[in-house]
Amino acid sequence: MRGSAPGERRGGRKRGTPNKATAEARALFGAMLEDLAPQVEKRIRKTAEEDPGKAAEITLKLAEFFIPKMQRLTIDLTNIPIEKIAAELARREGEAIQ
Numbered sequence: 001m002r003g004s005a006p007g008e009r010r011g012g013r014k015r016g017t018p019n020k021a022t023a024e025a026r027a028l029f030g031a032m033l034e035d036l037a038p039q040v041e042k043r044i045r046k047t048a049e050e051d052p053g054k055a056a057e058i059t060l061k062l063a064e065f066f067i068p069k070m071q072r073l074t075i076d077l078t079n080i081p082i083e084k085i086a087a088e089l090a091r092r093e094g095e096a097i098q
Contacts, residue, residue: 029065040062
């Protein structure tokens with residue numbers, strides 16, 4: 001039996017298929033938080049009275065479970081002619097106006 005060639009995939013999940021255990025854990029955690037939401041909200045409001053910064057920190061940490069973090073994107077524009085960039089910006093501006 002030979003090994004896989006570079007880039008060749010054999011078996012396993014197809015790309016983009018979510019891991020069942022992870023999906024189940026997220027669903028369970030989400031259901032648990034949903035049931036606890038009124039208590040969590042009370043606790044955050046109480047914390048906000050004493051320390052608004054801590055309340056904001058807790059809220060943001062909870063949000064990470066429901067709102068995906070944005071990833072930083074770097075685009076190298078040095079290889080794109082300035083005319084193309086200007087044309088694209090003008091096109092997008094025209095779409096925004098309509």
